[in-house]
Amino acid sequence: MMKKSESSDTPTGDRSxxxxxxxATSTSLTFVTQLTVSIASLVNVxxxxxxxxxxxxxxxVFLTTVAFISAQFAALSVSEAxxxxxxxxxxxRRALASNSIVLAVLFGGLTVGLLVxxxxxxxxxGPHAGAGPHALMMIAIAPLILQGYFERIVxxxxxxxxxxxxxxxxxxxxxxxxxxxxxxxxxxxxSAFGVWVAGQLVALALLWWYIAKRLAGFGRPNSTLGRxxxxxxxxxxxxxxxxxxxxxxxxxxxxxxxxxxxxGLYSVAVAWAEGLFLLPQALxxxxxxxxxxxxxxxxxxxxxxxxxxxxxxxxxxxxxxxxMAPLLCVGVFGVGFRGxxxxxxxxxxxxxxxxxxxxxxxxxIAQRKPLLETIASVVAFLATIAxxxxxxxxxxxxxxxxxxxxAYTAGGATIMxxxxxxxxxxxxxxxxxxxxxxxxxxxxxxxxxxxxGAKDAGTTPAI
Numbered sequence: 001m002m003k004k005s006e007s008s009d010t011p012t013g014d015r016s017x018x019x020x021x022x023x024a025t026s027t028s029l030t031f032v033t034q035l036t037v038s039i040a041s042l043v044n045v046x047x048x049x050x051x052x053x054x055x056x057x058x059x060x061v062f063l064t065t066v067a068f069i070s071a072q073f074a075a076l077s078v079s080e081a082x083x084x085x086x087x088x089x090x091x092x093r094r095a096l097a098s099n100s101i102v103l104a105v106l107f108g109g110l111t112v113g114l115l116v117x118x119x120x121x122x123x124x125x126g127p128h129a130g131a132g133p134h135a136l137m138m139i140a141i142a143p144l145i146l147q148g149y150f151e152r153i154v155x156x157x158x159x160x161x162x163x164x165x166x167x168x169x170x171x172x173x174x175x176x177x178x179x180x181x182x183x184x185x186x187x188x189x190x191s192a193f194g195v196w197v198a199g200q201l202v203a204l205a206l207l208w209w210y211i212a213k214r215l216a217g218f219g220r221p222n223s224t225l226g227r228x229x230x231x232x233x234x235x236x237x238x239x240x241x242x243x244x245x246x247x248x249x250x251x252x253x254x255x256x257x258x259x260x261x262x263x264g265l266y267s268v269a270v271a272w273a274e275g276l277f278l279l280p281q282a283l284x285x286x287x288x289x290x291x292x293x294x295x296x297x298x299x300x301x302x303x304x305x306x307x308x309x310x311x312x313x314x315x316x317x318x319x320x321x322x323x324m325a326p327l328l329c330v331g332v333f334g335v336g337f338r339g340x341x342x343x344x345x346x347x348x349x350x351x352x353x354x355x356x357x358x359x360x361x362x363x364x365i366a367q368r369k370p371l372l373e374t375i376a377s378v379v380a381f382l383a384t385i386a387x388x389x390x391x392x393x394x395x396x397x398x399x400x401x402x403x404x405x406x407a408y409t410a411g412g413a414t415i416m417x418x419x420x421x422x423x424x425x426x427x428x429x430x431x432x433x434x435x436x437x438x439x440x441x442x443x444x445x446x447x448x449x450x451x452x453g454a455k456d457a458g459t460t461p462a463i
Contacts, residue, residue, distance in 0.1 A: 020158050021158060021160065023283075023286055023287060023290065024443050024446055025446075026158070026160045026286035027279075027282050027283045027286040027287075027443075028282075028443075028446055029160055029161065029164060030160055030164060030282035030283075030285055030286055031278055031279055031282035031283075033164035033167055033168060034167070034278045034281065034282055035275075035278060036168065036171070037167055037168060037171040038275070038278070040168075040171035040172055040174065040175050041171055041174070043175050043179075044171070044174040044175050044178060047175070047178050047179055047182050047187075048060055048178060048187075048192055050182070051178075051181075051182045051187045052187065052188070052189060052192070056188075056189050059133075059189045060189055060192050060193055060196075063133055063134075063136075063137050063189075063193045064193065064196055066115070066137055067137045067140045067141055067144060067197075068144065070111050070115060070141050071108070071111075071140075071141050071142075071144035071145045071148070072148075072240070073111075073241070074107040074108060074110070074111040074141065074145055075104075075107060075145045075148055075149070075233075076107065076230060076233045076234055076237050077233040077234070077236040077237035077239075077240050077370075078100070078103055078149060078229050078230060078232075078233035079148045079149050079151070079152040079233070080152070080232065080233055080236040080365055080370065081228065081229040081230075081231075081232035081233045081236075082096060082100060082149050082152045082153050082156070082229065083152040083153075083155065083156050083288055083289075083292065083366075084156075084232070084292050084365075084366065084368060085225070085228070085229065086152070086153045086156035086157065087156040087157075087288075087289050087292035087293055088292050088293065090157075090216070092222070092225055093153065093215065093216035094216045094217055094218060094219030094220075095219050095220060095221060095222035095225050096153060096225065096229070097150075097153060097211050097215075097216070097217070097218045097219070098218045098219055098220065098221045098222075099221050099222060099225055099226045099229060100146060100149035100150065100153070101146060101218075102221050102226070103145075103149070103226065103229065103230070104142050104143075104145040104146035104149060105142055105146075107142075107145055108141045108142025108143075108145050108146075109142065111141050112138045112141055112142075115138060115141075116138070119134070130189070130190065132190055133189060133190050133193050133194075136193065136194060136197055137193070139197075140197045140200065140201075143200060143201055143204050144200060146204060147166070147200060147203060147204045147207065150204065150207040150208065150211060151163050151166065151207060153211060153215070154207055154210055154211065154215070155285060155288065155289060156288070156289050156292065157215055157289070158289055159210065159214075159215075160285075160286060162206065162207070162210050162214075163207070165206065166203035166204075166206050166207055167203070169199050169202050169203045169206070170196060170199030170200050170202075170203055171199075172199075173195060173198065173199035173202070174192075174195055174196060174199060177195045178191075178192055178195055181195075232368070232370065235370040235371050235374075236365055236370035236373070236374070238374045238377070238378075239361070239365075239370065239373050239374035239376075239377040242374070242377035242378060242380070242381040243357075243377055243380075250266075250270075250384060250388055250400045250403065250404050251263060251266065251267060251270065251400075253388045253389070253392055253400065254266050254392055254396065254397055254400045257392045257393055258392055258393075258396040258397065258400075262339075262396040262397045263397070264337075265337060265339040265340040265343060265397050266340065266343050266396075266397030266400055266401070268329060268333055268337050268340045268344075269329070269340045269341075269343035269344035269347055269397065269401060270343075270347065272321070272325075272328050272329070272344050273321075273344055273347035273348055273350070273351070276314065276317055276318065276321065276348060276351040276354070277351065277354050277358070279310060279313060279314070279317075280310055280314075280351075280354055280355045280358040280359055281358055283306055283310060283358075283359060284358040284359050284361075284362040285362075287302065287303070287306055287359070287362065287363075288362055288366055290302060291303065291362070291363050291366035291367065292366045296367050296422070296423055296424065297423065297424045299363050299366060299367050299423055300363070300419065300420075300422075300423025300424050300425040300429075301425070301429070302363070303359055303360055303362075303363035303419065303423065303425070304419075304425045304429040304430060305429075305436075306359050307355060307356065307359050307360060307430060308429075308430065308431070308432045308433065308436045309432075309436055309439060309440050309443065310355045310359060311352065311355060311432055312432050312436055312437060312440040313440055313443070313444060314351050314352065314355060317351070318348045318349065318351055318352075321344065321345070321348040322345050322348055325341045325344045325345050325348075326338075326341050328344065329341045329344060339397065340397070342398050342401075343397045343398055343400075343401040344401075346398065346401035346402050346405055347401045347404060347405060349405050349409075350404055350405035350407075350408035350409065351408075352408075352409070352412065353380075353405070353407075353408030353409040353410070353411055353412030353413075354408055354412070355412065356376075356411070356412030356413070356415045356416050357376060357377070357380070357408065357411050357412055357415055360415045360416060360418075360419040361373040361376060361377075361415050363419060363423060364415075364418065364419060364422060364423070367422070367423065369422055372418050372422055373415065373418075375414060375418060376411045376412070376414040376415035376418060377411060379410050379411050379414045380407045380408060380410060380411030380414075381407075383403070383406060383407035383410045383411070384403055384404060384407040387399075387402070387403030387406055387407065388400055388403045390403075391403050416430060
């Protein structure tokens with residue numbers, strides 16, 4: 001990390017507005033936001049599918065997927081460095097924000113150049129959505145990269161409310177605008193994709209305003225800090241790329257090996273199972289600013305406590321999923337999706353491995369050990385590939401579900417062993433205690449109140 005004397009910023013960069021929210025508050029707020037975004041996204045999928053049909057829906061998915069995935073790969077996980085630097089050395093925040101703009105433009109420009117060359121060499125790669133949407137797709141890449149950087153800078157200062165609003169804007173804009181266009185018969189592939197891009201730009205503008213007006217603002221770019229951002233990001237990038245592979249590679253294998261029908265069944269199970277991942281993701285994001293600011297042993301204590309609480313909260317969610325699988329698959333999607341019931345029940349068990357990967361992996365990155373976190377992702381990735389190739393030809397979607405659950409569990413066990421050694425976590429610290437049950441019940445009550453829109457009465461113990 002840079003020394004204070006090396007920065008051209010003033011030490012007044014830390015201007016945290018208001019008091020710090022409790023971890024329980026930040027986690028529940030983030031979870032409710034993610035749940036709302038997921039529901040809004042599902043509604044938008046229905047609108048576009050009914051309005052444009054399978055082909056039109058495919059073109060919109062192609063455009064958004066290429067833009068989003070390209071931005072994620074091109075970002076080089078510099079957001080991980082931004083989170084650590086903004087939280088640990090607030091005097092660098094002004095240069096950090098400006099560096100983020102420079103890096104986003106640089107990485108975005110290089111990525112656009114590569115995509116233009118790729119589409120020129122392979123003109124039939126993907127659906128033909130027209131020159132206008134393709135150009136807009138290219139333009140959106142750099143802003144998407146910058147949005148990810150800015151989100152982490154704001155979260156590092158406990159600005160979870162503003163980041164949650166930034167997440168909600170595109171999702172709600174899609175539903176409202178696309179729903180209106182559908183009602184008047186004016187929706188098209190170009191308009192649907194344009195609405196998505198516009199929502200992302202509005203969210204970026206909100207984060208930009210917040211950094212400029214409520215945080216440290218923008219200063220002169222700092223090349224030394226920039227090199228540190230990129231170096232740390234590259235170390236963490238392998239893990240993120242592998243995790244994307246873990247989440248999506250199985251569906252590719254199912255479609256290629258078992259066919260479209262089996263993929264359709266499996267994709268429905270995956271959609272429901274990923275709902276079990278929202279809470280670990282929310283807690284990991286909410287806990288990150290605290291973990292950056294403490295020493296390694298304290299980070300281990302906080303992460304292991306979060307692991308125990310999440311485990312207790314996830315057990316009933318998994319049990320409900322196992323019992324409700326027929327209703328979720330057949331009741332919602334129809335009798336043709338009866339084959340997804342078994343897939344969902346198998347995938348639900350993998351939620352416990354995700355808890356380890358998200359919470360303990362996030363703690364290692366916060367403590368500047370991204371390469372150690374990557375080891376667990378490698379284990380899960382290799383297990384996914386090997387088991388998919390072994391099980392899918394014989395069992396189809398059920399084989400993919402079993403492969404994913406085993407892979408998540410193996411990755412989770414690996415990250416537990418690494419975190420225990422690196423963060424000085426004793427083995428017994430992973431076993432839930434009676435006090436954890438009380439804290440869990442209080443936290444669940446607080447979460448339910450937020451879901452119902454009720455105001456909190458009293459305080460909740462910090463997780």
